[in-house]
Amino acid sequence: MATMPTSTARRANGGTAAKILDVAERLVQSRGYNGFSYADVAEELGITKASLHYHFAGKAELGEALIKRYAERFINSLREIDKDGGNAASKLDAYAELYAGVIRKRRMCLCGMLAADVDTLPSALRDAVRAFFDENETWLEHVLEQGKQERELRYEGRARDQAQFIIGALEGAMLVARPYRDADRFEASARRLLSTLAVPQTASR
């Protein structure tokens, strides 16, 4: 009896399920949840739609697997930033760079795209999108608190609210840059955002 692959690929990469996720992820990030089909994915991989259904029962399950993998990778990237152990300002730089890498590939953040489509999504996907933003918020909140303590960052009010603002500003900068196909446009806004948080360098030393 063949082992059913779980919705996460059995091997880290190269398995068919992983390849499906790779293609579907790119399609959702560029065309949206309602702008891609099983046929698109199947054609690109040279397999049939029926084979896709073996790996992912339906589009909803594929979507859930997409967010799950994307969120895991993103959170792992945040842990890497923490491990690198820089100051709070450099962590924010690295955070914005995660977004920049996405738009340079002419993609939107997966969960930003799904936030646009949210009214058409199965509720499990909507919950997963929220969880993604919540995790980002929590990570940013800690960085912002660290930055305030160490007098590297300045902002008014609660760190959590500032974190929400940062996520929105970065997602929106990506969104508006899309029709221009201009990653520089995103990067200029990201620099501006971070500069409003930076404590001005004193002339001392």
Add this chain to the structure above:
Amino acid sequence: MATMPTSTARRANGGTAAKILDVAERLVQSRGYNGFSYADVAEELGITKASLHYHFAGKAELGEALIKRYAERFINSLREIDKDGGNAASKLDAYAELYAGVIRKRRMCLCGMLAADVDTLPSALRDAVRAFFDENETWLEHVLEQGKQERELRYEGRARDQAQFIIGALEGAMLVARPYRDADRFEASARRLLSTLAVPQTASR
């Protein structure tokens, strides 16, 4: 020989074309360009899909008419803000309030939504989305320059770049608020954005 209605309604409101635009606008703003159909619009209006094609030849033409009307109304709102003749800070408040009104209706900015869908749009729609953001940018640029001159607003660098940042931040705040169905979340981010621009009140007078 019957007069063909132009893609803009002949009467200001109430005409079938205008009703079609009303319904389609709401659907695009909540479900995205690929998340609504002629059937959705027809059913809601109690007419047939074929009748829709009389007013708008195809989905692309309907989309163009949607952006055209939306942009005209938005620009008119900006002119109204100018006519009210407040200071630059109050103009920015009013600008953010335009966005807040949209999200309170549980909608996304039409052009923000289309920015997400941009890779699937006819090129005429993509051009119109860009033109919308360009016009917003130009208006904001003038307000920001006014505000700097009158020492009501503070920001670094060029007004045009700051304008781009503001648009992105507001669009993104709307986007991220969507999965939470929480207009307050948008408003908190908008207030935070505007407060970073406000010149601190001196204790004098």
Add this chain to the structure above:
DNA sequence: GTCTATAGGCAGATAGAC
């Protein structure tokens, strides 16, 4: 202007052979 009827295609999905 709105309708009925229909076209032709694509959507997501399933049964069952190999």
Add this chain to the structure above:
DNA sequence: GTCTATCTGCCTATAGAC
């Protein structure tokens, strides 16, 4: 695991009557 074959339904769009 992947295939062929097929289903049902929805999509955009058109022809032509009223």
